[in-house]
Amino acid sequence: MTSPLDPIKEALRQFSSSDDQTREKGFSTLVARSRPFLIAQFSGSRLPEADREDVIQDVFHRVWRARHRLDFPNAGSWWRWIRTIASNCMVDMLRSRDPSISIEDLENSEIPDDELELIDDLIDAMDDRRRLYRLADEVFLEIPETMSERDRNRRLFAAKMLLIDKLPWQTVCRMLNAGCSEDAQVSRKQLDEWVSSPSLLRCLAFSELNWDNHRLCEYLLSGSVNAPSARPWTRTTPWSADEAFAIQLRFQHVMLLDQVVARLSDRLTKSQLISVFDSCAERFPFIEIVRRLNADFDFGRRTREPLSSQGLWHRLVFQYYSHNGLPHRDIFDRTSAAAKEAGYMITMGMLNVGLSNGRLFKRLADHLAKKENKDAIKQSAR
Amino acid sequence: MPLNSQRDEFSNGATELLQSIALTAPRIPDVFEVDLGQLVAYIAGTLDRAGAGNVEAAAVQDANLRRRLVQLAPTIDAFKRIPYAELLSASVSDLEMRARHEWLKIIDGHVKLVTTHLRETPPTRWLALSAMAKQGPEGLTAFKTIWRALFTQPVRGVAADGLLRLGFGYRRSELAPDQASLDIGIGSPWSIDSADFVTQFFGQVHPNGDVEISAAVRPETKADSLFVSFSMSGRTLALTEGKIVDGRVRVVLEGLADILRLPVGPLSQEALSARTGGWPEQCEIGQIVVESGPRRPPYLGLPTVRDGWLELTGYFEESEIGGKWELSVAVSPNSWQVLHRFDIKGVIERPQVLQAALPKTALDGPFGGALLLKRLGPTIV
Numbered sequence: 001m002t003s004p005l006d007p008i009k010e011a012l013r014q015f016s017s018s019d020d021q022t023r024e025k026g027f028s029t030l031v032a033r034s035r036p037f038l039i040a041q042f043s044g045s046r047l048p049e050a051d052r053e054d055v056i057q058d059v060f061h062r063v064w065r066a067r068h069r070l071d072f073p074n075a076g077s078w079w080r081w082i083r084t085i086a087s088n089c090m091v092d093m094l095r096s097r098d099p100s101i102s103i104e105d106l107e108n109s110e111i112p113d114d115e116l117e118l119i120d121d122l123i124d125a126m127d128d129r130r131r132l133y134r135l136a137d138e139v140f141l142e143i144p145e146t147m148s149e150r151d152r153n154r155r156l157f158a159a160k161m162l163l164i165d166k167l168p169w170q171t172v173c174r175m176l177n178a179g180c181s182e183d184a185q186v187s188r189k190q191l192d193e194w195v196s197s198p199s200l201l202r203c204l205a206f207s208e209l210n211w212d213n214h215r216l217c218e219y220l221l222s223g224s225v226n227a228p229s230a231r232p233w234t235r236t237t238p239w240s241a242d243e244a245f246a247i248q249l250r251f252q253h254v255m256l257l258d259q260v261v262a263r264l265s266d267r268l269t270k271s272q273l274i275s276v277f278d279s280c281a282e283r284f285p286f287i288e289i290v291r292r293l294n295a296d297f298d299f300g301r302r303t304r305e306p307l308s309s310q311g312l313w314h315r316l317v318f319q320y321y322s323h324n325g326l327p328h329r330d331i332f333d334r335t336s337a338a339a340k341e342a343g344y345m346i347t348m349g350m351l352n353v354g355l356s357n358g359r360l361f362k363r364l365a366d367h368l369a370k371k372e373n374k375d376a377i378k379q380s381a382r
Numbered sequence: 383m384p385l386n387s388q389r390d391e392f393s394n395g396a397t398e399l400l401q402s403i404a405l406t407a408p409r410i411p412d413v414f415e416v417d418l419g420q421l422v423a424y425i426a427g428t429l430d431r432a433g434a435g436n437v438e439a440a441a442v443q444d445a446n447l448r449r450r451l452v453q454l455a456p457t458i459d460a461f462k463r464i465p466y467a468e469l470l471s472a473s474v475s476d477l478e479m480r481a482r483h484e485w486l487k488i489i490d491g492h493v494k495l496v497t498t499h500l501r502e503t504p505p506t507r508w509l510a511l512s513a514m515a516k517q518g519p520e521g522l523t524a525f526k527t528i529w530r531a532l533f534t535q536p537v538r539g540v541a542a543d544g545l546l547r548l549g550f551g552y553r554r555s556e557l558a559p560d561q562a563s564l565d566i567g568i569g570s571p572w573s574i575d576s577a578d579f580v581t582q583f584f585g586q587v588h589p590n591g592d593v594e595i596s597a598a599v600r601p602e603t604k605a606d607s608l609f610v611s612f613s614m615s616g617r618t619l620a621l622t623e624g625k626i627v628d629g630r631v632r633v634v635l636e637g638l639a640d641i642l643r644l645p646v647g648p649l650s651q652e653a654l655s656a657r658t659g660g661w662p663e664q665c666e667i668g669q670i671v672v673e674s675g676p677r678r679p680p681y682l683g684l685p686t687v688r689d690g691w692l693e694l695t696g697y698f699e700e701s702e703i704g705g706k707w708e709l710s711v712a713v714s715p716n717s718w719q720v721l722h723r724f725d726i727k728g729v730i731e732r733p734q735v736l737q738a739a740l741p742k743t744a745l746d747g748p749f750g751g752a753l754l755l756k757r758l759g760p761t762i763v
């Protein structure tokens with residue numbers, strides 16, 4: 001049984017096996033992982049929607065036919081190759097309909113050789129989302145590379161209990177120390193050090209401000225800050241059933257306005273939908289969260305710096321972009337007003353420029369390259 | 383660097399590829415579901431590292447979960463103070479009932495493991511403890527429970543909150559590695575009670591964490607075995623009974639150095655003791671911690687399980703009226719559960735058998751878990 005969550009590296013290893021059963025297993029995983037990628041490649045292309053599935057099938061047929069000749073040393077080489085094959089299949093399909101069609105505007109943009117290594121490293125990291133986000137935390141939130149995931153979570157857990165939940169330090173220590181060995185016990189002094197760390201406070205602010213699409217949708221439907229576990233339709237909601245459905249399409253499934261209009265044209269007009277979505281945007285919780293965090297952070301030795309730091313907002317933009325799949329406009333809607341409240345400026349122009357040309361990815365790739373270089377030096381020193 | 387900085391870019395081709403992969407890669411759930419049983423186990427300290435990490439990761443995301451966790455802690459504390467038999471039938475709210483169910487599972491599981499694996503005549507020995515620790519995660523937790531209850535001390539700074547009052551040892555950071563073994567000894571030099579019989583006695587810590595102990599015994603010694611023990615923080619751990627073969631004894635104690643964090647090399651002489659004819663007296667209290675305050679501690683027999691009851695025979699010399707003795711059992715690495723409170727009135731010259739109900743999971747035989755007998759009183763709050 002293969003799953004899209006299976007590591008692609010393992011699938012590639014299986015795919016190059018001489019054993020047919022192992023090869024088929026690897027192929028099955030590659031198909032599961034690559035299908036969404038191909039769909040994304042063809043969306044917005046000149047390939048008619050009705051033909052896309054045929055082209056995808058053609059891509060996988062070509063992969064299977066060439067199986068004995070293929071060898072992928074890393075995930076990056078697989079993705080680059082499948083992207084090229086997809087482009088070729090699309091051209092073939094379009095030309096079968098219209099031989100005079102020009103292929104210049106159908107071809108993929110080239111990837112310069114000097115970027116390949118960085119790209120491949122980053123693609124490897126992308127295979128494990130947690131690793132990708134970990135990189136983003138290190139780059140944007142400045143979480144130390146040496147801090148383990150568990151350690152970071154313990155500190156965040158402590159900071160949330162202390163600063164967000166306003167629990168006394170004794171209770172916080174008690175909870176933290178309940179399950180750990182005697183040499184990992186946390187004292188009040190340590191706790192104070194933790195919550196004075198700007199990187200941890202940035203991390204905490206990110207954790208509070210980063211709402212996935214599902215949570216935001218639940219909140220909009222219910223109006224509750226801590227989206228309760230009960231299903232939205234069991235609660236009192238200010239929306240009609242059609243409006244609630246539209247909100248789900250727009251904010252949970254990230255459909256664009258025109259797509260929602262097309263989907264619900266028999267139930268709600270475009271102006272009604274715009275009104276509902278504007279009303280939702282007014283109810284976004286993010287400004288209020290920034291105000292609360294400002295109050296939470298603004299005492300003792302702590303400052304508001306973590307909230308106005310560009311790293312925090314870059315991290316949020318990256319998350320909304322790479323995890324939530326939000327278009328630039330939606331990212332702007334979710335961040336700009338809250339950032340302004342925090343003392344940082346985000347404009348639509350900055351977002352458009354910042355998210356084009358892979359600048360945020362480039363920073364992750366550079367960081368990853370430095371890390372791997374460090375590791376290599378350590379290894380050779382041993 | 384501003385978001386729209388013109389430097390540090392990828393080419394269009396690389397950007398398109400990265401974006402397509404990033405936007406279509408599968409999403410892994412951020413945290414795992416955490417149920418009430420895991421929350422109770424987290425508070426009790428019985429989760430392994432990964433399990434505790436999951437609870438913390440989930441609690442970071444979910445304010446309701448944090449609230450529930452904090453609410454549960456005093457509830458569990460209250461359960462610990464209710465004698466076991468009463469706890470089974472205590473009237474509680476719905477949430478408390480579910481929490482109690484989970485707490486009882488922890489107690490029952492520990493008692494089952496202990497009565498299954500520590501069935502030898504007390505004192506509980508290292509070999510039995512370490513064998514239990516190898517019985518999966520539960521065995522390891524049961525081991526930690528007994529170890530912390532009997533052989534460690536409160537840590538400064540965290541004792542005041544109540545939950546962690548018992549069962550915490552020295553911190554590694556407080557001891558220089560080369561002093562660790564010296565500081566945990568009982569302070570007496572080279573403790574060989576049967577020095578007339580033992581001519582050589584040597585302990586060696588190996589890099590793999592094992593401790594090897596070897597001894598030579600005079601040929602005229604009639605004893606069959608040597609009782610080897612280790613002292614730390616004023617308590618003595620029975621290590622093993624080494625058979626004397628051709629005038630020599632050699633035993634290997636797997637993993638002992640890892641637990642005690644002993645440095646590799648010769649073992650500190652102050653910490654070891656060996657004798658013929660039985661265990662050192664300190665080992666007798668290794669099984670049961672007695673907190674009698676200024677009063678004379680009772681003389682206690684060996685705890686035994688019989689038909690679901692823990693029986694403990696004791697001689698009590700009481701000069702006060704109205705006090706009670708409270709018997710508890712260590713059930714998790716940070717918790718003692720009260721089993722029963724006993725009225726001991728007046729000066730008793732006869733032995734009294736204290737009986738306390740145990741979970742049905744208890745097997746008959748000697749009880750190898752950690753017990754706490756504490757004098758309360760005269761007024762119980």
